[in-house]
Amino acid sequence: MSNKCNCNQTIPHVGCDVTNCKYNTNDCHCTAENISVHNSSAVTKGETYCSTFCPRGTC
Numbered sequence: 001m002s003n004k005c006n007c008n009q010t011i012p013h014v015g016c017d018v019t020n021c022k023y024n025t026n027d028c029h030c031t032a033e034n035i036s037v038h039n040s041s042a043v044t045k046g047e048t049y050c051s052t053f054c055p056r057g058t059c
C-alpha cells in the first residue's frame with residue numbers, strides 16, 4: 001500500500017487535526033493516497049489510531 005504525499009489532493013470527506021503528520025495540510029485535511037485505521041479491539045474513539053501517521057521530518 002502506498003501512502004505517498006500528493007499535496008495537491010486531499011482525501012474527500014476526511015478531516016484530521018493531526019497537523020504534525022506529514023500528510024496533513026495544516027488546515028485539517030489529509031493528503032495521503034489512502035489511510036489505514038487500526039485497533040480491531042477498540043471500543044472507544046481514543047483506542048483507534050491512524051497507522052498512516054508519519055511525523056513531519058521523520059519519514
Ligand code: SF4
Pocket residue numbers: 016017018021022023024025029030031032035050051052053054
Ligand atoms: S495520514 Fe492519518 S494522521 Fe496523517 S493526516 Fe492523514 S488521517 Fe491524519
